[in-house]
Amino acid sequence: MATSENRADRLMSLMEMLRDGQLHRAEDLAVALGVSLRTVYRDMKTLMGSGVAIEGARGTGYRAQAALTLPPLNLTEAELEALHIGLAVVGTGMEGELREAAESLSAKIDAMLPEEVGGVTQGFGFASYPFDVSARALRHLEPLRTAIRGKQKLHVRTSESARDVRPLKLSHWGRVWVLAVWDETGNGFAELRVDQITEITPLPGLFVEEPGKSLRDFEAQS
Incomplete structure (x- = not known):
């Protein structure tokens, strides 16, 4: 061994x-x-x-003890993210046996994930936020993922602010989704709770990586 x-x-x-x-x-x-x-x-x-x-x-x-077992699976980040979203929906939208099963499955996945921190491997389990918070975040995930992949600048509005941003990374802590951005309005890095976003508007033109404004710079600063 x-x-x-x-x-x-x-x-x-x-x-x-x-x-x-x-x-x-x-x-x-x-x-x-x-x-x-x-x-x-x-x-x-x-x-x-x-x-x-x-x-x-x-x-x-x-x-x-006798129990159903599955062969080892190799999941991509996108597949793990999809699994997390599905468990969050079941675990918060259901009661009784299905909710307990979702919580149990979430704990099993947590136990088998690598120990390194960051990205989707951190905080897979359920948090204490109500389902309506999760639901507000879920509707924004796909357009944000598309903007990150395409390096599309966005105008993001929350109940408290509006800013032009370069979306860099989506991550989650339990059911709380966070968007890391380079904030062009504030001229600095910021992290936005996705459930607090009320409106997303694509802006003309794409962005290119610049020193001091990239995801690598954000992670080094963090």
Whole structure:
């Protein structure tokens, strides 16, 4: 076994080991994965807390209960974003079993995502904002994504301001979507909550990357 697996690979390896239905001591799992016993305990807590059907405890060993499993999937950022939107809609627009299933699935995805921060890999789980906030943001996502890809300048209006911007990046924190921009009106970088945007108007002409105004500059500043 490789001893330098990242967290997502390690959790997947743990699930594969436990799928045989046999009881596995934490010490044996640690040796097989080339990690510390403490890391195994932490990983098992993560898997169990995210809804993976595992029974056992420290000192007794662990085994997987019978449950539906899927083969590993490689998702693009766009696919992960689509999955996040769908879960947000179900998790906030439904009650009972479907809402619980959406929350459980969200937690499982969180547990399997890489540990690096930023972009869609951060904060996948549900936040405490009401659904109408999410719905207001969802209608703006596609035109904003199109503008980012096409480097289209936008006039963005909120209830408090109006500004001409260069859209750079969309990211989310739970259900709160944020648009990073170069604000030409204010002559600086800014982050706008998408649910607070009331109007988006494309402006004539496209923008090109300029030193000090690019996504790379924004991320370096952040």
